[in-house]
Amino acid sequence: MHSVTNAIPTGTIASIPAKAHAHRALICAALANSPSTILLSRTSKDIDATMDSLRGLGAHVIYKNNIVTVTPGPVPAKGNVVPHESGTTLRLLLPVAASICNDVDVDAKGRLPDRPLEPMLGEMKAHGVTFSQDKPPFTMTGRLQGGNFSMVGDVSSQFFSGLLLAAPQIGLSTITSTTPLQSSDYVTLTTETMRDFGVEVEHTLPDANINEAFTVPFGASFIGRDNYQIEGDWSNAAIWMVAAGMTGKPITITGMNKNSVQADRRIMQVMIDAGCDVAWDGMNVTVTGRASKPIHVDLEQMPDMLPVMAALACSISGESSFIKGARLRLKESDRLVAVANLVRDLGGTVREDGDDLYIIGSGILKGGQGDCVNDHRLVMAGTLMALISENPVTLKDSEAITKSYPDFFEDWNLLGGNAQPL
Ligand SMILES: O=C(O)C1=C[C@@H](OP(=O)(O)O)[C@@H](O)[C@H](O)C1
Ligand SMILES: C=C(OP(=O)(O)O)C(=O)O
Structure with missing residues (x-):
């Protein structure tokens, strides 16, 4: 639990490494024909889950002095995938593990066992793998066979990323989307990272x-990389950009890639649409000016941004709209319900309509207790909401922040914010 006051953060903060990019680079490195070194200035529970799981599949993974050394190792007779609460780890590593190991134990924690897996299990079953039951914990038996895979595009893009990462180990594979692909930037991040490690995807x-289809040619294989740099994380940079927009006090985030393919880079345009200025100086991005115009966002391609954008919307007078959020119900929490409850609990006004959410902002909240329902992105949202709250905000389940940003509250206080553990 944390208590957050409306003390305003401002100044310059270093970005943290992109979780989505780190998962992919670590996996490519563990599958490569030679060792890799990956530059990773900080880690998180989700990134640790991927490192632990790769160890469970035989790779030697050592994290020391901000460098991960990954040495591909002999695959054990019995593999062990331990994603904890990380959906990306689970969904990327299921097909990857089955592409190299005949017998794998898989566990999961929190809400993860209940997040959707069926489309992936169905395709894996059709390609030679059996499961002791349909949700973790389970044992996967049999080696994944190459060929043609079909996948729905509107449940999770992580199914595509996982099959793509498995493909070089199983020969020619084509993955076809049977419905329009949502969160497609995350698949692009996968193919770009695979290219960095020597595998070209058509x-x-x-x-x-x-x-839409993706083909990994026969004979492709991953090659190791030295000093491979993980990009700055747009999903977390968004917290600072929104804080600046909510208060009008500038924040600069260092170490960002303007041309990143990360889905949440789209927050730049949201800030501009809200009336803020977003300026670049090399790899540093600065947000200035107070957000003043309601925002209207389609969530299909940037699902993780709703919680922080909801905080921004509370600070803007008028109705902001967030549409097509069906898949937000499938994350660490039902994020449509959890965000609506958080806004209401802190004194804001929100309207739900099916999978769309409307926030009627007034620039001010009351504060009080908010429930983060064990969801790290709700912790970020609740902290931001404190900035416009008359009373301190008490955040239940604030420890969930360690999933993606363990030092978040330290960084918040470093910039002049005030968040204290209770
Ligand atoms: O592949 C990834 O790294 C991710 C893909 C997205 O999930 P969906 O594709 O299920 O929307 C996103 O919400 C998640 O936080 C990370
Ligand atoms: C949904 C998220 O992650 P994952 O799907 O990997 O659990 C997230 O980081 O917001």
């Missing part, structure tokens, strides 16, 4: 007659 764009 991408067929959809048209009226053809579904």
